Amino acid sequence: MGASEILQNVVFYALAIAAIAGAVAVATSRNIVRSAFALLAVLFSAAALYAVMKADFIAAAQVLIYVGGILVLIIFAVMLTHRITDVKLSNDSTPGPAAFCACLCLLFSLIVVILFTAKWERKPLETRSIAGGTEVFTSQYQADGATGLPRGGGAFEGNVVIAVRADHPTKSIEAVQVRAEKIVKEEKPRESDGDKEKVADKPKVKPPEVTAKAVFQQGTTLVRLENLEEGEWRWTATLRASDGDFEIASPTGKADFVVYRGITEPVAMALADPTSSPSRWSRCCCWRRWSARPSSPARR
């Protein structure tokens, strides 16, 4: 576990404990105004958890609506209620065991709904390809901000993990090497510029590359690409066997993932899989994609 992963866990658990402690205080406090104020801890911790998951828009909206709007409304309602002058007036008139059972039922139904409907584990789609007579499955893991939890052996902070699986290798494969190449777009010259510089005169810069290697394992081999720059990337995996290398190229030839402000997101994997409709990823990553669009140029 790296330092950033430890840090992430510490921050996550601190916020989770703060949220739960606040919720317990809301439910058990003998003073209804204190209950209302304890809600502040719950709502702020929830917002901070969103922020940890890099959903900063949702975090700000949570604070704006719940803390700035609803909590103020609740406190006003509590304070303007008649006969609230007695500080000991509280919500403990509710029978405790009955309330506990009701909450347990609600929690149970919530868990059932979560388990049977929601797709929490977003397994990346596997792409099947044949390399040197061996059936190879490749998939791509990234911390894409949708679930917030890194999967696939620590896809993390601008890292992408490529998983390569070959169940019945025909050759003795020793290692898996993944080479990612950044896609550099050519900038078009602006027509309105008075001094037109010819783009063709500029020397072509070699696009940055990241190469990673891992020893082949029975089952799934994970190769981690680290320190990726912002931009669109394309990767190719190579299987190193004792009698030659086999390359597994990206089937689409387009960008495979995009790195933007430390967030990676898949582009081509879903499209590469013929069984899935292309709209699925775009629906999942709808919000992310909106936020990851290039910043609007200043109006001139």
Place this chain on the structure above:
Amino acid sequence: MTPIALADASWAIQITGNAVFDAFVCIFAVCFLLINFIAVYAGVSTYAERKIAGHMQARVGPYRIGPHGFLVWIADALKLMIKEDIVATQTDKLLFKLSPYVVFAGSFACWVALPYMPGWSPANFNIGILYLLAVSSAVVIGILMAGWSSGSKWALFGAMRSAAQIVSYEVPIGITLLGMLLIYGTLDMQEISAAQEFGLPFGLMADKQGGLWSWGLNRYGPFTLIAFLIYYIGALAETNRTPFDIPEAESELVAGYHTEYSGMRFSFFFLAEYANMFVVSAIATTFFLGGWLPPFPDVHAAIYALVGGVALGGMAYGYKKSGFDGTVGFIAGSGLGVLLAVLLGGKGEPHDAFLLPPGIGRAIEGMIWFSSKCFALIFLMIWLRWTLPRYRVDQLMDLCWKKLTPLAFMNLLVIGVLETRHEWMKLIIDRVKGGTP
């Protein structure tokens, strides 16, 4: 998956090589600097406020400590620190002790997202203004907490009035900022500042670097000016400043929500109030006054520095007749101007300084412009405080809900129509030609 501020701290310098540790150290350093800046700024502001009040009312103001009473804010701070911390018996102890921190945290959290200089703010969000509006709402909760936990009717009345006022005035403020966001098309504070570099009012000459005329204030002539006025009035109300200081009206309520506080706890409310003044002025500067952009782009930064320094020195010289040695002030002010002019002096158009590395000169220039505009707006707030009488509660709500809010909505509509003028024109032309759109 680290907190947003950390993820955005791409400006962190390398210390040990461990990226996370370095980012933490750099963030801590910046927060330490900011919190100290707030303390010093609030102190100097109280001195300025008292001094300006004195001169406006034909008195001297603080005079005893330091030259012209300048060190009085340090004495005040010392006094607040060593004062007895009183917690009355009728208070809710936990909430009473917690609320100053909630209020202060609410206004301090805003400081990290302000665009202090070109291309850099401590946390560069792409949702900047939304974040600013969101976290400043913690102040309301803190004020309500303080008022309720004090166990005093003055404090409770003050808190309820304050919260009602802040929540109400957030409506016209939000709507006017919405209108300006239609123009800029981004929530990022840096991009909003940068978008005011080009163009003349009503979309004329979009390539022209118009300086003053490209600012948000002049973007759509009178309409953006109305937006600025609505924002500024709302900002005065949000910071509980006169003429909207009924939550602290000392003739009716003793001191409003912080009646029962003393010593350091009181000074936290005080710091938060002045920090909030800076934040609302900074938002006004970013949205309407061009952020860190200079008013006349063709004039070199060194000339600005010279003129500003000499003007500052002249102002200091004017203090001579009240017993202060004017020549020292004049030399100090002009010297500052000359020093800045030498530092920022350079090759002209790209504003590259001779002595400073490229970028640093621009950053210093931008920081000076940004803070000067903010302090000008703060001076206006102080000026208004000692000029206008206090509103009554019903007048205050009347102004907000019956005047500013409808005006803000109308303004939003007009700016929206002006911003989509090309589409409207196209629609009308198509209709006149007889074709179906």
